Amino acid sequence: MKLTAKIVFTGTLAVGLIMSAIGYLIVSGIDREMTRNLDNWLAGDAKFAAARINEKPHMSAPSPRPSPNQEKSPGTEHLRKPGH
Numbered sequence: 001m002k003l004t005a006k007i008v009f010t011g012t013l014a015v016g017l018i019m020s021a022i023g024y025l026i027v028s029g030i031d032r033e034m035t036r037n038l039d040n041w042l043a044g045d046a047k048f049a050a051a052r053i054n055e056k057p058h059m060s061a062p063s064p065r066p067s068p069n070q071e072k073s074p075g076t077e078h079l080r081k082p083g084h
Helices: 003-054 074-080
Strands: none
Touching: none
């Protein structure tokens, strides 16, 4: 093998290794960043859920219910009688 061919082969091999290393570093950096974002997102959801659970329910006044002894209007009385 001539010297020129050895230099070209070695240069090509070196460039391939360098590009592979750079690709690996880029992919691992993206992986770390996505994992960090996902961890932050999940921690935020957990904090939000915990805050919602610890919140005191905001209840309004109960709606008035008619008493069972209250006079009923004659118009709705036929709806409550069995057999009609």
